Amino acid sequence: MALTAAQKQRLETLLSKKSKTAVDAILATAKAFLDWLQGAAKDLWSALKDIVKDIWNEIVSAFKK
Amino acid sequence: MDKKTTFLKGLFELAQSGHAPDSLRRALGSETADRLERLVSQERATNPPRVVVIGKAGVGKTTTINNLFSAEFRVSHALRGTSAAQLKEFGLRGGGVLHIVDMPGLGEGLVEDKIFEEIYREELPKADVILYVLEADERLLGEDQRIFNEVILPALADGKGRSLVVGLNKVDLLGPGSWDTALNYPDEELEKAIHGRCTDIARKLASQVRGLEAKNINYYSAELRYRLDELQITLIKAAGKAAWKLPVQTKDPFELASPEVQEIVREWREAQE
Numbered sequence: 001m002a003l004t005a006a007q008k009q010r011l012e013t014l015l016s017k018k019s020k021t022a023v024d025a026i027l028a029t030a031k032a033f034l035d036w037l038q039g040a041a042k043d044l045w046s047a048l049k050d051i052v053k054d055i056w057n058e059i060v061s062a063f064k065k
Numbered sequence: 066m067d068k069k070t071t072f073l074k075g076l077f078e079l080a081q082s083g084h085a086p087d088s089l090r091r092a093l094g095s096e097t098a099d100r101l102e103r104l105v106s107q108e109r110a111t112n113p114p115r116v117v118v119i120g121k122a123g124v125g126k127t128t129t130i131n132n133l134f135s136a137e138f139r140v141s142h143a144l145r146g147t148s149a150a151q152l153k154e155f156g157l158r159g160g161g162v163l164h165i166v167d168m169p170g171l172g173e174g175l176v177e178d179k180i181f182e183e184i185y186r187e188e189l190p191k192a193d194v195i196l197y198v199l200e201a202d203e204r205l206l207g208e209d210q211r212i213f214n215e216v217i218l219p220a221l222a223d224g225k226g227r228s229l230v231v232g233l234n235k236v237d238l239l240g241p242g243s244w245d246t247a248l249n250y251p252d253e254e255l256e257k258a259i260h261g262r263c264t265d266i267a268r269k270l271a272s273q274v275r276g277l278e279a280k281n282i283n284y285y286s287a288e289l290r291y292r293l294d295e296l297q298i299t300l301i302k303a304a305g306k307a308a309w310k311l312p313v314q315t316k317d318p319f320e321l322a323s324p325e326v327q328e329i330v331r332e333w334r335e336a337q338e
Contacts (some may be wrong), residue, residue: 001247003247003323003325003326007245007247007248007337008329009247010248010250010253011326012243012331013132013329014248014250015330015333018294019337021294021295021298022294024086025077025297025298025299025301025313026073026074026077027073028292028298028301028302028308029076029077029080029081029258029301029308029309029311029313030076030077030080030309032080032301032304032305032307032308032309033077033079033080033309034076036108036306036307036309037104039306040108041100041104043183044100044101044104047097048093048097048101051092051093051094051097052068052092053074055066055068055069055072057251058069058222059069059072059073062069064190
């Protein structure tokens with residue numbers, strides 16, 4: 001049976017929700033990785049932070065959202 | 066994709082697969098990328114992620130594990146000679162392993178409970194994250210409350226930044242409303258009922274168990290793959306510094322939807338790439 005207009009609308013909402021949770025998973029994992037790296041290899045964490053210093057503040061704000 | 070997103074996605078892929086993607090390699094340079102890859106492989110080999118899943122028989126622990134992590138089961142060992150408590154090893158995409166400690170809930174009998182409680186005390190401190198699975202319409206017994214308050218939460222209070230996650234499974238069996246089989250999703254009436262009911266349960270649970278935060282109580286249906294993504298993010302946030310090692314690969318709920326929906330989803334994904 002073909003999808004109704006309401007089901008199509010709902011599917012669109014679901015897909016956009018799915019995109020958002022995928023981004024949340026990336027952010028949560030990346031944040032945990034950087035937190036771990038800071039304790040496990042401080043020199044490497046500092047080098048990394050230095051390399052991306054132009055976007056570091058944006059990264060930190062993304063984690064806070 | 067902007068520079069920040071590309072960088073974070075690169076870190077995510079490195080954490081998940083152990084390999085720095087080209088975008089990250091270009092941004093960091095080969096030497097730093099190689100060092101990161103070595104560090105990740107070493108950490109994964111030395112300290113595989115360890116998830117403890119607790120719940121009574123029939124609550125859906127095995128389906129939860131299978132559909133949440135999509136990892137390949139390799140081998141299992143009984144803990145302290147009881148087949149009810151097992152350490153299961155799963156293979157991960159990109160190499161490495163995931164350890165799942167599958168433990169029964171209490172209330173099976175005095176002798177069994179004593180053995181299980183000893184296993185809890187041994188295993189919980191070693192866990193990166195603990196998931197306690199309940200059926201959404203199950204009442205929390207006095208014994209569950211005691212085990213939360215006296216065994217689980219104290220085991221997590223060691224400064225490693227981990228918290229307990231409670232999963233309310235089988236929410237598709239709640240009502241009123243029905244399951245939309247074409248979308249493989251609850252219809253609006255059922256979704257509203259699930260949300261209302263589970264919010265109430267979460268509030269009650271958080272008030273009964275000291276130290277359990279309502280945000281760490283998640284409802285889902287493992288069998289129908291409903292809200293597994295949300296549960297996964299909660300687990301990542303609850304796992305503290307080891308969280309980056311957890312596999313982010315829940316089974317796709319749209320695989321259980323109608324062919325028409327699958328086609329729309331396929332086209333949508335292609336457009337996203």
